[in-house]
Amino acid sequence: xxxxxxxxxxxxxxxxxxxxxxxxxxxxxxxxxxxxxxxxxxxxxxxxxxxxxxxxxxxxxxxxxxxxxxxxxxxxxxxxxxxxxxxxxxxxxxxxxxxxxxxxxxxxxxxxxxxxxxxxxxxxxxxxxxxxxxxxxxxxxxxxxxxxxxxxxxxxxxxxxxxxxxxxxxxxxxxxxxxxxxxxxxxxxxxxxxxxxxxxxxxxxxxxxxxxxxxxxxxxxxxxxxxxxxxxxxxxxxxxxxxxxxxxxxxxxxxxxxxxxxxxxxxxxxxxxxxxxxxxxxxxxxxxxxxxx
Amino acid sequence: xxxxxxxxxxxxxxxxxxxxxxxxxxxxxxxxxxxxxxxxxxxxxxxxxxxxxxxxxxxxxxxxxxxxxxxxxxxxxxxxxxxxxxxxxxxxxxxxxxxxxxxxxxxxxxxxxxxxxxxxxxxxxxxxxxxxxxxxxxxxxxxxxxxxxxxxxxxxxxxxxxxxxxxxxxxxxxxxxxxxxxxxxxxxxxxxxxxxxxxxxxxxxxxxxxxxxxxxxxxxxxxxxxxxxxxxxxxxxxxxxxxxxxxxxxxxxxxxxxxxxxxxxxxxxxxxxxxxxxxxxxxxxxxxxxxxxxxxxxxxxxxxxxxxxxxxxxxxxxxxxxxxxxxxxxxxxxxxxxxxxxxxxxxxxxxxxxxxxxxxxxxxxxxxxxxx
Numbered sequence: 108x109x110x111x112x113x114x115x116x117x118x119x120x121x122x123x124x125x126x127x128x129x130x131x132x133x134x135x136x137x138x139x140x141x142x143x144x145x146x147x148x149x150x151x152x153x154x155x156x157x158x159x160x161x162x163x164x165x166x167x168x169x170x171x172x173x174x175x176x177x178x179x180x181x182x183x184x185x186x187x188x189x190x191x192x193x194x195x196x197x198x199x200x201x202x203x204x205x206x207x208x209x210x211x212x213x214x215x216x217x218x219x220x221x222x223x224x225x226x227x228x229x230x231x232x233x234x235x236x237x238x239x240x241x242x243x244x245x246x247x248x249x250x251x252x253x254x255x256x257x258x259x260x261x262x263x264x265x266x267x268x269x270x271x272x273x274x275x276x277x278x279x280x281x282x283x284x285x286x287x288x289x290x291x292x293x294x295x296x297x298x299x300x301x302x303x304x305x306x307x308x309x310x311x312x313x314x315x316x317x318x319x320x321x322x323x324x325x326x327x328x329x330x331x332x333x334x335x336x337x338x339x340x341x342x343x344x345x346x347x348x349x350x351x352x353x354x355x356x357x358x359x360x361x362x363x364x365x366x367x368x369x370x371x372x373x374x375x376x377x378x379x380x381x382x383x384x385x386x387x388x389x390x391x392x393x394x395x396x397x398x399x400x
Numbered sequence: 401x402x403x404x405x406x407x408x409x410x411x412x413x414x415x416x417x418x419x420x421x422x423x424x425x426x427x428x429x430x431x432x433x434x435x436x437x438x439x440x441x442x443x444x445x446x447x448x449x450x451x452x453x454x455x456x457x458x459x460x461x462x463x464x465x466x467x468x469x470x471x472x473x474x475x476x477x478x479x480x481x482x483x484x485x486x487x488x489x490x491x492x493x494x495x496x497x498x499x500x501x502x503x504x505x506x507x508x509x510x511x512x513x514x515x516x517x518x519x520x521x522x523x524x525x526x527x528x529x530x531x532x533x534x535x536x537x538x539x540x541x542x543x544x545x546x547x548x549x550x551x552x553x554x555x556x557x558x559x560x561x562x563x564x565x566x567x568x569x570x571x572x573x574x575x576x577x578x579x580x581x582x583x584x585x586x587x588x589x590x591x592x593x594x595x596x597x598x599x600x601x602x603x604x605x606x607x608x609x610x611x612x613x614x615x616x617x618x619x620x621x622x623x624x625x626x627x628x629x630x631x632x633x634x635x636x637x638x639x640x641x642x643x644x645x646x647x648x649x650x651x652x653x654x655x656x657x658x659x660x661x662x663x664x665x666x667x668x669x670x671x672x673x674x675x676x677x678x679x680x681x682x683x684x685x686x687x688x689x690x691x692x693x694x695x696x697x698x699x700x701x702x703x704x705x706x707x708x709x710x711x712x713x714x715x716x717x718x719x720x721x722x723x724x725x726x727x728x729x730x731x732x733x734x735x736x737x738x739x740x741x742x743x744x745x746x747x748x749x750x751x752x753x754x755x756x757x758x759x760x761x762x763x764x765x766x767x768x769x770x771x772x
Contacts, residue, residue, distance in 0.1 A: 325437045
């Protein structure tokens, strides 16, 4: 049973990590706790629903299209909500409140237009085969999430460290003003970061929606709390940290539920968050902030 | 003659016009969840209420006065539900309130409306203790305590001896359903091998289910709203639970959404229900046909209970003989009604008196049927 529980934990953790990747990227580069992030997740899942159910596309065509849709929504929302504040150099709290207001308005509007009902992707969209090896079971959609989270971490690490765009993004994360003086178009870079983060959220929404088979306007909201823990424990903007923290959170929750008491799993998970921040205020893998004198 | 008419008219305008206009309709309020994650319940209830309103207002009450129904949104929040109740009582001067949707909300709203002496009729509040709030609190929804024993009896007739229970621990409805399920299982002599909980917004139940699977119970009882119930079933199938385990749903599982969300994973689940769309009696078939005509979709249990509740209230207003909340309370206690959920009367504790209408349903191919 322990082996199956560890697998359960890793699969759950992979879905947390997948959700948190774009969030931590946005957080790390744009220095804004962008609460609209959860909405891109819902938007990606709904885009995939319409593309597969109404337009009749297969999942492999719908997944990138849904991700791009969510990415474009992210760019539009960043331009609408946050770009004016960046220009005015508004304090971080103002940006946080704007995204809070924005995301509540978006969830309510989406519920009013789409209805609160839970929808499911058309049956048979992915092969529901469950792989069984020595009594351990993993379903196909769960494997997708696991593979996707590792592949996307790899892709992001490559993007950030080995491309010119990555260099620009890192420069901007370090110091937006200096980056601007060095000739980096910070507005364009911010839009690109939003786009990539939105795509990641959208793809996460599709894959997680596929696994739990429940798509509704508020689905992003319920992931946000876990997303926060993963981003903070992993270290702001730390992609690898998010993956490790996500997996760790999943395993801790599952082991607590499996061996201690299922009612305590959140208490334990969030107590660990507090403990991590006590001992390592910049997150498990975060380096202390040297800049910002 | 002309002149006398004029005087009477003038007198009416001076003294009687305000109240007379207000008394053209009989104001009744409802508080339901119309927005937010649990809006599906309130929207079903609103549909049932409005369909009943159409029927009642054909003839009206108290000799032709129409019921004016004001439905407020609680969004599933206790504070908002209390504000809605205050607004309905203070501004709309309602003589009765239908709802609120969740037992959670009733525990917040009930003390307020009871103190203001406004009869409050829950149509979907099944938790223990709801009507104990006070003499003005009624419910037409059969408490789970009456439904679950019927379901367990069916399970035991299929050879179930051991059972594991899972429930959502952050919602009064699910917790109370679990308490009832546990008590009923103990009373029926079932051996409870495990009790596991989760949060009603959780999407992952793998740890709890893996633990239960190792214990190999004959049945798994689930007390939760329909979304997490579906999630539990989907994940149970992924983890290898087969037809050898009988899944037993609480009241939350009794929704057509279960088949829509969980699909084949829900096959074989049994659940007791105060109402079923396929009940063959003519009143029920008429209701289903009217509902489909008006809304182009199938009614669920919540719509059916709401449909009966408004008609029970309307009949009681007629018996009360006046649009007066205290007289209405007396009249409600004398209810004998036959609705789409079967014969109906209140107990002395203002709960439904009979479980005769309960049917045990089984899920097959995404649809409920009457369990053999």
